[in-house]
Amino acid sequence: MTTNPTQHPTAVPGQAAPAGPRGALRSLAERVSGRLLTPADPEWAAAVVPWRVNVAQRPVAVLETHDAHDVVAAVRWAAHHEVPVTTQTTGHGATHVDGVSPADGALVVRCTGLTEIEVDLERRTAWVGAGVRAGQLLAALDGTGVTFLCGSNPSPSVVGMTVTGGLTWFGRAYGVGADSIRTVELVDGLGRLRRIGPDEAERFWAVRGAGGDFGVITRVELALHPAPQVHGGRMVWPVERLAEVLAAFRAVTATAPRELTVWLQVQHFPDVPFLPEEIRGKSFAAVAYTFLGAEVTALMRMAPLAGVAGRLTDTSGPVAIGALGDVAAEPVDPTPAMEYAQLLSTIDDTTADALVEQVGTRGACPITIVQVRHLGGALREGGTSAFGTIEEEYLLQGIGIPAVPAVVPAIEGAFVGLDSAAATVGTGRAPLAFLGETPTARWWSPETRARLVAAKQDLDPLGVIRSNRPVAG
Numbered sequence: 074m075t076t077n078p079t080q081h082p083t084a085v086p087g088q089a090a091p092a093g094p095r096g097a098l099r100s101l102a103e104r105v106s107g108r109l110l111t112p113a114d115p116e117w118a119a120a121v122v123p124w125r126v127n128v129a130q131r132p133v134a135v136l137e138t139h140d141a142h143d144v145v146a147a148v149r150w151a152a153h154h155e156v157p158v159t160t161q162t163t164g165h166g167a168t169h170v171d172g173v174s175p176a177d178g179a180l181v182v183r184c185t186g187l188t189e190i191e192v193d194l195e196r197r198t199a200w201v202g203a204g205v206r207a208g209q210l211l212a213a214l215d216g217t218g219v220t221f222l223c224g225s226n227p228s229p230s231v232v233g234m235t236v237t238g239g240l241t242w243f244g245r246a247y248g249v250g251a252d253s254i255r256t257v258e259l260v261d262g263l264g265r266l267r268r269i270g271p272d273e274a275e276r277f278w279a280v281r282g283a284g285g286d287f288g289v290i291t292r293v294e295l296a297l298h299p300a301p302q303v304h305g306g307r308m309v310w311p312v313e314r315l316a317e318v319l320a321a322f323r324a325v326t327a328t329a330p331r332e333l334t335v336w337l338q339v340q341h342f343p344d345v346p347f348l349p350e351e352i353r354g355k356s357f358a359a360v361a362y363t364f365l366g367a368e369v370t371a372l373m374r375m376a377p378l379a380g381v382a383g384r385l386t387d388t389s390g391p392v393a394i395g396a397l398g399d400v401a402a403e404p405v406d407p408t409p410a411m412e413y414a415q416l417l418s419t420i421d422d423t424t425a426d427a428l429v430e431q432v433g434t435r436g437a438c439p440i441t442i443v444q445v446r447h448l449g450g451a452l453r454e455g456g457t458s459a460f461g462t463i464e465e466e467y468l469l470q471g472i473g474i475p476a477v478p479a480v481v482p483a484i485e486g487a488f489v490g491l492d493s494a495a496a497t498v499g500t501g502r503a504p505l506a507f508l509g510e511t512p513t514a515r516w517w518s519p520e521t522r523a524r525l526v527a528a529k530q531d532l533d534p535l536g537v538i539r540s541n542r543p544v545a546g
């Protein structure tokens with residue numbers, strides 16, 4: 074932890090002199106209403122495991138907060154005892170930074186009890202607590218005709234997903250998730266609960282879209298967006314059809330209106346006993362899509378894909394807001410995960426052929442999910458948060474599931490294969506939430522980083538807060 078001697082943590086009000094580690098943790102336990110887990114607890118081994126179960130973490134304690142007062146008490150305690158604080162709601166974004174986990178030696182704050190969802194349909198806004206997962210907010214909005222900007226998976230926290238950018242089903246129509254944040258309530262690095270809105274322009278810019286390096290967010294106010302009618306679903310073919318599916322995907326996305334979002338998926342399931350028979354040892358090409366509007370228009374737009382022969386399943390139909398998290402059929406349970414991502418300016422014939430060669434053969438690819446997301450539309454505009462905008466047309470992603478460590482080199486090798494497939498169209502950039510273990514320089518420009526570092530100095534002068542995306546690099 075970086076500390077500034079002129080602003081030593083003992084300046085934090087309401088704290089006694091530092092005690093030894095055990096006494097110190099006891100003093101924290103006395104100040105909070107939530108559950109404080111320490112290595113002495115029988116549940117400790119399970120408590121430290123994040124959603125990405127292959128990321129080993131060695132925190133000093135885990136606090137499951139009951140309310141915002143707990144967060145204030147925790148950060149003040151941590152500043153006083155010179156213990157870093159890292160926020161981890163689900164561990165969906167858990168990763169190593171320079172080979173170590175940000176949770177190592179830190180107090181992990183899980184905003185578990187902050188489950189408020191307060192929807193104002195008239196103003197089309199919602200206050201959402203930091204413990205709320207995407208699927209829970211979707212369920213609360215079901216039947217209202219409005220949605221929040223939700224991604225492919227129902228299990229990340231709304232706050233974690235949105236403050237790291239938020240690339241969602243409706244980004245082409247409504248922009249990145251971070252731009253939809255109206256107000257942020259955050260406990261800063263000195264333990265002060267602040268409400269940050271547009272009147273604090275530089276802070277407001279920084280705390281939306283650059284991750285969680287500035288404090289612990291307790292809740293956010295989000296703009297909701299019209300979605301009176303959503304049509305969508307998932308079409309699946311055997312992977313041998315990938316070349317045709319990719320050609321149709323390129324044709325559909327070349328002229329897609331902003332209301333239509335289509336993501337191409339290639340899935341390779343290992344031949345392991347715990348997978349259901351229908352997918353075990355099999356490989357598929359698929360597209361998942363959503364359309365904000367009438368079914369007839371969606372079907373017309375999707376016709377080139379629907380025309381690809383050999384389809385195994387097709388779930389196309391009306392999509393309830395509460396079911397949006399299921400459209401992409403992603404894994405929701407904790408899993409080991411390794412990640413690849415690169416933004417592509419386009420997909421030309423050479424790139425399409427190379428992708429089919431790299432990932433289109435049954436049983437030959439160790440990456441479980443390869444995804445190509447169509448971007449564009451409103452993602453090129455707005456940019457009022459530190460996330461900025463995305464100029465590129467597509468995002469190429471890979472998720473490897475290293476069920477045993479022995480497969481790690483094969484997955485790494487396959488990621489190199491994705492790099493070479495994307496060689497002529499890849500820009501080398503990757504959005505913040507999808508960086509995996511690669512450096513943040515792939516997303517933040519030096520100018521953006523300098524502004525973020527200044528905001529960090531302002532909100533967390535003692536360097537108490539640690540995140541999976543440290544702005545100092």
Ligand SMILES: Cc1cc2nc3c(=O)[nH]c(=O)nc-3n(C[C@H](O)[C@H](O)[C@H](O)COP(=O)(O)OP(=O)(O)OC[C@H]3O[C@@H](n4cnc5c(N)ncnc54)[C@H](O)[C@@H]3O)c2cc1C
Nearest residue numbers: 161162163164165166224225229230233239240285290540
């Ligand atoms: C299968 C899968 C699918 C995904 N799909 C999408 C998608 O469609 N679109 C998209 O944009 N992203 C997507 N992501 C990325 C995911 O949204 C980010 O990793 C997000 O940061 C996860 O947030 P979390 O709170 O659930 O995870 P955590 O690991 O708990 O948190 C991740 C980071 O977010 C910050 N953070 C979380 N909570 C707070 C808080 N209360 N205060 C301050 N900082 C906080 C912290 O810096 C923390 O290190 C996906 C990830 C996975 C694994």
